[in-house]
Amino acid sequence: MRQQIIAGNWKMHTNLAEATILVEGLKKALAEAKTEREVVVCPPFTGLSTVCDLADETTIRVGAQNMHYEVSGAFTGEVAPTMLTDLGCHYVILGHSERRQYFGDTDELINKKIKAAFANDIVPILCVGESLEQREANETQAFIDSQLEQGLVDLTAEQVGQMVIAYEPIWAIGTGKTATAEQAGEVCTAIRKKVASLFGADAAEAVRIQYGGSVKGSNAKEILSQADIDGALVGGASLKVEDFMAIITA
Ligand code: PGA
Numbered sequence: 268m269r270q271q272i273i274a275g276n277w278k279m280h281t282n283l284a285e286a287t288i289l290v291e292g293l294k295k296a297l298a299e300a301k302t303e304r305e306v307v308v309c310p311p312f313t314g315l316s317t318v319c320d321l322a323d324e325t326t327i328r329v330g331a332q333n334m335h336y337e338v339s340g341a342f343t344g345e346v347a348p349t350m351l352t353d354l355g356c357h358y359v360i361l362g363h364s365e366r367r368q369y370f371g372d373t374d375e376l377i378n379k380k381i382k383a384a385f386a387n388d389i390v391p392i393l394c395v396g397e398s399l400e401q402r403e404a405n406e407t408q409a410f411i412d413s414q415l416e417q418g419l420v421d422l423t424a425e426q427v428g429q430m431v432i433a434y435e436p437i438w439a440i441g442t443g444k445t446a447t448a449e450q451a452g453e454v455c456t457a458i459r460k461k462v463a464s465l466f467g468a469d470a471a472e473a474v475r476i477q478y479g480g481s482v483k484g485s486n487a488k489e490i491l492s493q494a495d496i497d498g499a500l501v502g503g504a505s506l507k508v509e510d511f512m513a514i515i516t517a
Contacts, residue, residue, distance in 0.1 A: 269475050271491060272431060272498035273515050274307035274330060274392060275505025276360060276479075277314070286314035290321045292508035297326065300516050304498070307358055308505070312346055319355035330358030330392065333366060336376075336383035348387035359384050360500075362418060363394045364437045374417035381418065385426050392431040392500065393418055394479070395458070399438035407436075408457050415461050424466040428473030432458055433500040439480025441502055448486070451478040452493030459495050484513025491517060 281289065290308065297306060309330040310318045319329050335345035351359060361384065362377040377393070384391040395414040397407040411434070419427060434454050439446050446454075455476045463471035478490050479500030490496060504510040 269473070269497045270303065270305050272305040272307060272475055272477060273511075274309060274358070274360075274431075274433075274477065274498070274500050275511055276332060276363070276500055276502050277308065277310045277505060278332070278365070278502060279311055280506055281310060281314055283314060283317055286310050286318055287321065289506070289508060290318050290327070293327060293511065294321070294325055296508055296512045297515075300512060302515050304515055306515055309358070309360055315351070315354050315356060323355060328357040329355060330360060331356050332360050332363070334359050334361075334380060334384070334389075336379040338383075338387070348383050348389055351389060352387055356389060358390050358392055358431070360392045360394065360433075362414075364396055364435060364440060368437075374414060377418050378420050381422065381430070385422070385429075390430060392433055392477070394433045394435050394500070396433075396435040396437055396440075396480075402436065402438065407454065411454065411458060412461050415458065416465065419462075419465065422466075424470040427462060427466045428470040431475045431477060431498070432462075433477040433479045434458060435479035435500060441481070443481050445481040445483075445486050445490075446478070448489040448493055451480075451490055452496055455493065455495040482514060484510060484517060487514040487517035 307328045307330050331351050338347050338349045361380045366372040381391045395411050397410045401410050459471050475497040477498040477500045478496050482499045482501050483504045
């Protein structure tokens, strides 16, 4: 059985005081709510150290939103995988559409980062997803297949089984437009099939596939009940304890 995983992507939000209030609130709410789901928060780099300390010895796990693939070197402005593990980071989001769109992250670069994550004991959350034009042109599956083929090059079946793949249709991110539960479920099923064809049935059975894109308390239950959806990657609604908890407990 795959444990569902709800991850909050805080993007470029929260100063230290806000991050502290958010994690403390989450800790308190989780202590009362009890959930079988795994809960992850991904603050900006500046909040990671504080959030890792606050989440230490709790069930909350911490992820980064990006990283470099080298462990050190002359890469001004970058953060190494070893720097993340040093803080206690467990996950890293890689290939988010905002990274692909605004910062030029390519499938090839993302593949290097995924390998570096595994080499340093960090679990990658690989984001894939189509634009509105691609969906309307019926190119959704072909596009996601190619993101998976290129992003997962040279990984082992065992590694792929351990990772998380987030299906995030670009047109649903931060727009308030959610894919219907059926649309989301259909693509996640196709992603699992693609993983099976590339890495075999065991990897496909083990890999956890999230849906992301305007997930909120009101639509989470239906989305999370789809057979091939094992969790959610949540942006806007992860910035308030109440909103995030509504998804975690949906
Ligand atoms: P959203 O963002 O929930 O605000 O749509 C999701 C994401 O970008 O991961």
